Amino acid sequence: MTLTLITYDWLPEFPRGFVRDLRVRWVLEELGRPYLVETVPAHPRSEAHREMQPFAQVPVIRDGELTLFESGAILMHLGEGTALLPGPRRAEVTQWLFAALNTVEIAVIRWETMVLAERIPEFFGPAPAGEVTAHARQELDTKLAALEQAVAERDWLAGAFSIADVAMTEVLRVPESEGALEGYPVLSDYVARAAARPAFKKAMADHMGHWQQADAARAASGQA
Amino acid sequence: MTLTLITYDWLPEFPRGFVRDLRVRWVLEELGRPYLVETVPAHPRSEAHREMQPFAQVPVIRDGELTLFESGAILMHLGEGTALLPGPRRAEVTQWLFAALNTVEIAVIRWETMVLAERIPEFFGPAPAGEVTAHARQELDTKLAALEQAVAERDWLAGAFSIADVAMTEVLRVPESEGALEGYPVLSDYVARAAARPAFKKAMADHMGHWQQADAARAASGQA
Numbered sequence: 224m225t226l227t228l229i230t231y232d233w234l235p236e237f238p239r240g241f242v243r244d245l246r247v248r249w250v251l252e253e254l255g256r257p258y259l260v261e262t263v264p265a266h267p268r269s270e271a272h273r274e275m276q277p278f279a280q281v282p283v284i285r286d287g288e289l290t291l292f293e294s295g296a297i298l299m300h301l302g303e304g305t306a307l308l309p310g311p312r313r314a315e316v317t318q319w320l321f322a323a324l325n326t327v328e329i330a331v332i333r334w335e336t337m338v339l340a341e342r343i344p345e346f347f348g349p350a351p352a353g354e355v356t357a358h359a360r361q362e363l364d365t366k367l368a369a370l371e372q373a374v375a376e377r378d379w380l381a382g383a384f385s386i387a388d389v390a391m392t393e394v395l396r397v398p399e400s401e402g403a404l405e406g407y408p409v410l411s412d413y414v415a416r417a418a419a420r421p422a423f424k425k426a427m428a429d430h431m432g433h434w435q436q437a438d439a440a441r442a443a444s445g446q447a
Numbered sequence: 448m449t450l451t452l453i454t455y456d457w458l459p460e461f462p463r464g465f466v467r468d469l470r471v472r473w474v475l476e477e478l479g480r481p482y483l484v485e486t487v488p489a490h491p492r493s494e495a496h497r498e499m500q501p502f503a504q505v506p507v508i509r510d511g512e513l514t515l516f517e518s519g520a521i522l523m524h525l526g527e528g529t530a531l532l533p534g535p536r537r538a539e540v541t542q543w544l545f546a547a548l549n550t551v552e553i554a555v556i557r558w559e560t561m562v563l564a565e566r567i568p569e570f571f572g573p574a575p576a577g578e579v580t581a582h583a584r585q586e587l588d589t590k591l592a593a594l595e596q597a598v599a600e601r602d603w604l605a606g607a608f609s610i611a612d613v614a615m616t617e618v619l620r621v622p623e624s625e626g627a628l629e630g631y632p633v634l635s636d637y638v639a640r641a642a643a644r645p646a647f648k649k650a651m652a653d654h655m656g657h658w659q660q661a662d663a664a665r666a667a668s669g670q671a
Contacts, residue, residue, distance in 0.1 A: 277597035278550055278590060291538055293545035300538050314515055314524050321517035324549045326502055333557050340579075348582030351575035355564075358572030366502060373501035 225259060226251070229275070229283040232262040233437040237343065241400075243294045244282040245430045246393045250301050250386060252422035260433065295324045298386040307386045319380035319387035328394045330366045334359040335397050363398065364406075371407045384420075392417040449483060450475070453499070453507040456486040457661040461567065465624075467518045468506040469654045470617045474525050474610060476646035484657065519548045522610040531610045543604035543611035546594075552618045554590045558583040559621050587622065591631055599633045608644075616641040 228251070230244035251258050263272040268279035275283050276292045283292045284300075291297055298320065302308030308316050337359055340350040350356075370391075374380070380387045395414050398404055404411045417423060452475070454468035475482050487496040492503040499507050500516045507516045508524075515521055522544065526532030532540050561583055564574040574580075594615075598604070604611045619638050622628055628635045641647060 273593075273596075278546070278593045280550065289538060291542055293542045293549065295545035295549060296538060296542040299541055314513060314520060317523055318515055318517045318520040321519035321548065322502070324545065325517065325519060325552065326504065328549065329553050329556050332553050333560065336557065348586075349576070349578045351579045352573070354573045355575045355579070361572075369497075369502045372497075 224287045226256060227259045227261055227285040229261045229263060229285070230281045230433065231265040233441060234265055234434060237339075239431060239434045240427070241393075241397060242281065242430070243393075244433075245426055246294050246389050247282045247284065247297050247301070248426035248429055249389050249393075249423050250298055250307065252425045253307060253389075253420070254301065254305055256301070262437075295320060295390065298390060302386040306383065307389075309385075312381055312383075312385070315381040316385045316387050319385070320390050322380075323387060323390040323394045327366050327370065327391065330359075330363040331394055331397050334363045334403075335401070338401060360403070363403070367398070367404070367407055367410060371409045374413050375409045378416075384417075388417055392423075448511045450480060451483045451485055451509040453485045453487060453509070454505045454657065455489040457665060458489055458658060461563075463655060463658050464651070465617075465621060466505065466654070467617075468657075469650055470518050470613050471506045471508065471521050471525070472650035472653055473613050473617075473647050474522055474531065476649045477531060477608075477613075477644070478525065478529055480525070486661075519544060519614065522614060526610040530607065531613075533609075536605055536607075536609070539605040540609045540611050543609070544614050546604075547611060547614040547618045551590050551594065551615065554583075554587040555618055555621050558587045558627075559625070562625060584627070587627070588630075591622070591628070591634060595631045595633045598637050602640075608641075612641055616647075 228244055228247055230242065234242065248258075263269055263281065272279050275290055278292075280292065282294055282297060283290060284297050285291075286300070289300075291300055299308060299317070302316075304310065334356070336347050337351055337356040340347040341356075344350060379385065380391060392414055395404065395410060396418075399411070399414055404414065418427075452468055452471055454466065458466065472482075487493055487505070496503050499514055502516075504516065506518055506521060507514060508521050509515075510524070513524075515524055523532060523541070526540075528534065558580070560571050561575055561580040564571040565580075568574060603609065604615060616638055619628065619634060620642075623635070623638055628638065642651075
């Protein structure tokens with residue numbers, strides 16, 4: 224059954240390497256599942272996009288008759304019954320998947336949007352005062368310190384590598400890219416081990432290749 | 448099999464009615480499952496708490512041999528195979544559960560922590576300038592407007608009432624409590640319909656009763 228991954232047609236430099244189609248590509252590579260890529264316009268979003276995805280976000284997948292959005296739900300759907308979400312560890316894997324996409328990511332995004340507002344206010348809005356960002360960083364550090372302790376006790380979150388590790392790595396790569404994992408050797412090592420997996424490397428290469436092709440297509444069509 | 452819900456021993460007024468044990472109580476009432484309540488200290492958090500829940504958050508449940516945290520994972524575990532998470536609509540329900548706990552809640556909490564910082568800075572840190580909060584509100588409004596359209600097309604998110612509606616209602620009750628759903632008649636009606644369910648009313652009564660008992664116990668022991 225053909226699987227299709229839908230992502231944006233083109234994006235500027237700053238989100239590349241962090242767009243959420245990457246985590247879906249990663250899981251598909253782990254599973255050895257081939258897939259096609261289709262695109263939707265990023266600017267402006269299309270009605271066809273909103274019909275598939277009410278928030279006009281990516282990724283979306285089509286898997287046979289099923290069209291599905293939300294990367295957490297896509298990871299669960301793809302992982303179902305495989306070594307990445309095995310039945311006997313379903314509850315434990317799901318627990319850590321939500322820890323990544325709710326508990327940790329809420330703290331990451333709250334802080335990261337403040338940091339990005341300092342660099343790209345035209346996209347992220349006015350930057351708050353330094354003490355506000357510092358407080359958000361403290362809140363994030365509370366979560367990271369707890370996670371550092373938890374990960375110190377295991378190789379992977381739910382015993383063996385799972386979709387929860389894909390999600391947690393993707394969430395942690397954001398503070399890592401800002402140097403905010405420097406005080407967390409266990410988490411730094413965890414992200415490095417996950418990113419050393421051949422499936423991650425292939426997914427990242429294809430993800431970045433997608434944007435490079437998009438650049439080339441724009442150049443060929445005379446767009447800046 | 449006895450089910451135990453673990454929540455805090457006592458909390459001040461402001462988070463009552465919004466603590467995440469409520470959504471678990473709600474699902475248990477929908478399913479007609481009896482449960483026991485145990486508590487962990489809120490201030491300071493205990494080591495026993497951290498051993499069950501690395502981030503020292505609530506809720507946690509014990510269901511037979513299984514100890515489980517993250518309310519999203521608990522909802523999936525309890526709903527599994529029931530009308531609240533039926534097999535044939537598993538992917539669709541999961542999609543909307545993540546829409547609630549990732550896409551919508553991230554925008555809600557980013558804005559809500561700014562609003563709360565104006566009222567309770569000793570807990571939520573220094574308040575950002577008004578223009579920063581206004582930008583976070585715009586980002587939230589983008590999500591709410593998209594959700595308003597999506598909900599207008601259906602009674603419940605995934606066809607019939609599911610754990611996704613429990614989670615989305617709980618996420619939306621936060622902006623509702625700040626008057627931020629006023630421009631969204633469909634979402635206001637959605638939350639009102641969900642909150643009118645007998646299971647929600649029973650869960651809320653028991654949730655608030657828990658804090659009242661905790662107040663009485665503190666008063667009896669001579670604490671303020």
